[in-house]
Amino acid sequence: MDKKLKVGIFFGGPSREREISFLGGRTAYEHLDKRYFEPVAIFVDSIGNFIKVDPEEILYQSDIRSFYPSKNQNNGYKIYIESLGPLKDTQLYKLIYKIGSQVKIEDLKNHMDFAFVVMHGPYAEDGNIQGLLEWVGIPYMGPGILASGIGIDKSFQNKLLAAATGQTKKFKTISKQEWDSADKSKLFSNLISEFGFPLVIKAPHQGSSIGVSIIKKRSLEEFSKGMSQCFFETHFYAKEWNKLTTRQKKNQMEKLSNLDEGIGFPAVLNNQIIYHPAVLLKELDKHLKTEEVAVISSTNSEDHVLIEEFTTGQEFSCGVIQDDSGKAIALPPSEVYGDIQTFDFKSKYKSTASKKRIPVDTKHENLVNIHKKILAGFEMTNMNVISRIDGFLTEDDEVILHDPNTIPGMSPASFIFKQMAEIGFSITNSITYLIRQSIRERIRSGKNVFQLKQLLQKIDDLIAESKKKPRQKLAILFGENDEEYRIAQKKFGHFGGDERFEPIPICAAKNGNRYIIPLNLMFKPDINEFGTSIGKTTHPFIQENIANTAAIREFYIGDVNFKVSKISEMEFDSIFKATYNCALDQLEEV
Secondary structure (H helix, E strand, O other), X not given: OOOOEXXXXXXXXXXXXXXXXXXXXXXXXXXXXXXXXXXXXXXXOOOXXXXXXXXXXXXXXXXXXXXXXXXXXXXXXXXXXXXXXXXXXXXXXXXXXXXXXEOOHHHHHHOOOEEEEOOOOOOOOOOHHHHHHHHHOOOEOOOOHHHHHHHOOHHHHHHHHHHHHOOOOOEEEEXXXXXXHOOHHHHHHHHHHHHOOOEEEEOOOOOOOOOEEEEOOOOHHXXXXXXXXXXXXXXXXXXXXXXXXXXXXXXHHHHHHOOOOOOOOOEEEOOEEEOOHHHHHHHHHHHOOOOOEEEEEEOOOOOEEEEXXXXXXXXXXXXXXXXXXXXXXXXXXXXXXXXOOOOOHHHHHOOOOEEEEOOOOOOHHHHHHHHHHHHHHHHHOOOOOOEEEEEEEOOOOOEEEEEEEOOOOOOOOOHHHHHHHXXXXXXXXXXXXXXXXXXXXXXXXOOOHHHHHHHHHHHHHHHHHHHHOOOEEEEEEEEOOXXXXXXXXXXXXXXXXXXXXEEEEEEEOOOOOEEEXXXXXXXXXXXXXXXXHHOOOOOHHHHHHHHHOHHHHHXXXXXXXXXXXXXXXXXXXXXXXXXXXXXXXXXXXX
């Protein structure tokens, strides 16, 4: 092996969360510590091909459909490759080799030492990819097969979380067969009697809040729509469809293709699989000339849905990491607040209405209890390396947990990176932790132990060597305005894994002074929140978190600055060998 570890960054995948994974792939590539690791970008397409790509060419596209399949195959629509239907080998290879080169499963090990999997949902977080990688002998990021299997099944999670914490949240599952044959009005009434109102309906094997419906109106129509949404089924009615223009019909097909709001393709109509939206449009025209309704379902629809009672309270998310002994340590919990109806896919990834604060705004005893319950849930669900568990703190100070995540979202603004920043870890440091701790957990599985210990030692040697040869300090210099702060956030992250420079954020304040900024303040959503946070003292609960993670931080990073400190012009000139001037958006070297 070369001195650096080759890290395969797996992004994309077959699930409805592939675009979130695409963004996570970019984050991993940009922030990977280039002193230790060499990135190898592996795009996994939605029919399961592994494609080695040029990250600079692929990861900066707007989305997957912008580069794959090639646009001349799309017939006027933005589609994923599955919409082309069954392809001959020669057709498939032509599409693959326009963006990279196919890597056969048995050859994956020749391209990497470690797999950094940032794929989500079925096939990625359910133990599928983990089992495949174990079979070919490649250590991978995140929890193992058992925890992954638990982490994809919301119904089973609820049972384990109840056993771990004693929570009594009401829930039940309803199969598609039961739903189709049910007296829907009676079922709706019975659920309200049993669970109260509103009702929560979930697709049990999805993440990123895809397939979640909150029924807030006592309307059978709204309830039926929510059930259909979570079964990934939709209805088109002749009286509405036949009034649409051709352009409007096409818009409906494009909406159906979008994985965050539609059911995706291939779709099923009259027991026939339809791959392309243009074909479905024609079939709907034909069907709705003689029928009143067309029922369209996804080929990857859910067989059952999960019904839960609605929980009110402060919504939070809390990450968990481990020390070298495997002891779990909960991170400062983030609270989601703002003018939102429910923290669904759009509010997570597309809306500015939801906001986040760390820690949850509550008394100290509640924060301690959140950590206690989170750690109990982490252990009961057999998680390791990393997990993000969501929950509610009710008005009665009860902690209700749900939805443990085995591969949390990994955009730069994700919960997990904000929480890691509070204990002194940049995104780059966090990724290094994830790789190293994952190897430690793979060792505990009893497979390829000798080789994995060698790999672990190699990382430790590289970390030790880097401490002996510190990088040149790079000032990320920004003024008190939103544009410069945005550039500073981006450049601080990009230089985190640079071989030559160690980035340090410096704020050039309006009062004429310069200040060294702790990294957690570089994760604020805008300059206004940065400004209001800069004068605040560290929350006592976060101070406890910082103390509890001292040994982990010392190994990966060393000394970390947690306070804003003024720096004189003389000190600035003596410390920094280069400056990234965010006002000019350029690097300036002495």
